[in-house]
Amino acid sequence: MPLTTLPARLIDAAIAGYQRRLSPRKGYACAHRVAHGGDSCSGAVRDLVRSRGLLRSAAPSALRFLACYRAVSLLTPGQTQGVCCCGGIPIPFRF
Numbered sequence: 001m002p003l004t005t006l007p008a009r010l011i012d013a014a015i016a017g018y019q020r021r022l023s024p025r026k027g028y029a030c031a032h033r034v035a036h037g038g039d040s041c042s043g044a045v046r047d048l049v050r051s052r053g054l055l056r057s058a059a060p061s062a063l064r065f066l067a068c069y070r071a072v073s074l075l076t077p078g079q080t081q082g083v084c085c086c087g088g089i090p091i092p093f094r095f
Helices: 006-025 031-036 041-052 055-075
Strands: none
Touching (some): 006 041
C-alpha cells in the first residue's frame, strides 16, 4: 500500500531529488541527525512515506520536524535563529 498512490510516489521522488541535488549543496546538516544520530529528517520522512503512505505519515513527519527544531537549541544554546533543513521546508527558528 505505501507507494501505490501517485501523490506518495511524487513525494518520494521529490525527497529523493532533494537528497541527491539540493541537500549536499546547502552547506549545513540536519540538526536532528547531528544531535541524535541516525537518519536526517528527509531520510526519516521518506522512510515514513514509503512504509505508511502519505496520509499516515503526516503526523509523524510533523513531530520529526518539531524534534529537529528542538535539536537546534541543543546544538546552539542561546543562538537559535536561522532556517531548519527539514526536508527542504524552510522553518525559521524564531517564530
